[in-house]
Amino acid sequence: MVFDEADRIATIELEQDRDVVRARSRVADAMKECGSSELMQTRFVTAVSEVVRNALTHAGGGTLAIYAMPNKRQVGIECRDCGKGIEDIDAAMADGFTTRRGSMGRGLGGAKRLSKTFAIDSSPGKGTTVRMIGACSLR
Amino acid sequence: MNAAAIYAVEGVLLVSITSDITDTDIIDLQEALSKRIADTECRGVVVDISALEIVDTFVGRVLAQLTSVARLLDAETYVVGMRPAVAMTLVELGMYLPENHTALTLSHALDKMRQSGLIDGLRRG
Numbered sequence: 001m002v003f004d005e006a007d008r009i010a011t012i013e014l015e016q017d018r019d020v021v022r023a024r025s026r027v028a029d030a031m032k033e034c035g036s037s038e039l040m041q042t043r044f045v046t047a048v049s050e051v052v053r054n055a056l057t058h059a060g061g062g063t064l065a066i067y068a069m070p071n072k073r074q075v076g077i078e079c080r081d082c083g084k085g086i087e088d089i090d091a092a093m094a095d096g097f098t099t100r101r102g103s104m105g106r107g108l109g110g111a112k113r114l115s116k117t118f119a120i121d122s123s124p125g126k127g128t129t130v131r132m133i134g135a136c137s138l139r
Numbered sequence: 140m141n142a143a144a145i146y147a148v149e150g151v152l153l154v155s156i157t158s159d160i161t162d163t164d165i166i167d168l169q170e171a172l173s174k175r176i177a178d179t180e181c182r183g184v185v186v187d188i189s190a191l192e193i194v195d196t197f198v199g200r201v202l203a204q205l206t207s208v209a210r211l212l213d214a215e216t217y218v219v220g221m222r223p224a225v226a227m228t229l230v231e232l233g234m235y236l237p238e239n240h241t242a243l244t245l246s247h248a249l250d251k252m253r254q255s256g257l258i259d260g261l262r263r264g
């Protein structure tokens with residue numbers, strides 16, 4: 001999934017937990033602008049919350065880019081970090097897998113279920129990029 | 140703390156969480172609430188999440204922890220005001236919040252707590 005044809009409408013640096021709130025609210029606005037239903041907005045904003053939180057807690061920060069898609073009924077995001085990366089992506093995607101004691105380990109699997117399209121790219125030592133598209137309605 | 144406030148109402152502690160609460164705020168809230176429960180010896184806590192547009196796995200876990208800590212201090216917790224879209228999303232995340240009692244509104248939660256004898260109808264917080 002690439003966003004070549006898409007318009008970048010916002011960029012948010014993820015440095016502290018307040019930025020997670022800003023990221024969520026900017027994506028919520030983009031979903032509203034597309035005429036999203038409340039359910040579809042809630043699902044996608046929750047997915048975005050999971051991946052930006054991961055960039056902060058597991059990678060020490062990153063950057064979120066938000067895209068207006070050629071399909072006007074969709075919103076795209078790219079969350080990129082230069083953290084430690086993920087050893088085993090299949091394991092990390094599984095519900096219940098976490099490397100942080102007490103955490104739920106349901107973020108990545110959940111984000112995939114809650115988005116229309118989900119792609120993750122990670123290499124140990126280099127960083128992680130998650131791209132997702134959220135749809136404004138099920139149709 | 141401004142992102143969440145704790146009020147004593149009708150013999151219970153009412154916690155209302157605002158939409159822009161951060162992870163740090165929510166951990167501070169956990170600490171403040173446990174202290175208030177111990178100080179007031181209250182038996183019931185109501186957490187109002189109607190202002191929350193989303194509940195992700197982190198916030199879900201903190202809600203479960205609030206409830207567990209309160210229970211060790213002999214207080215039961217009701218989560219009220221969950222939006223339908225939030226409930227559906229939590230189920231998709233596989234977060235069923237089994238530790239929490241839920242009620243649709245504050246007054247339903249108070250009714251349930253009166254019925255179970257956690258608060259008596261006469262006492263005022």
Ligand SMILES: Nc1ncnc2c1ncn2[C@@H]1O[C@H](COP(=O)(O)OP(=O)(O)O)[C@@H](O)[C@H]1O
Pocket residue numbers: 050054055058059081083084085086092093097098099100103104105106107108109128
């Ligand atoms: N951006 C990231 N950088 C490095 N590791 C990550 C990143 N995102 C996820 N991970 C790894 O994948 C695991 C699972 O992530 P997730 O499903 O969100 O659960 P949790 O965040 O509760 O641990 C994390 O514990 C972490 O080891």
Ligand SMILES: [Mg+2]
Pocket residue numbers: 050053054105106107108
């Ligand atoms: Mg996570």
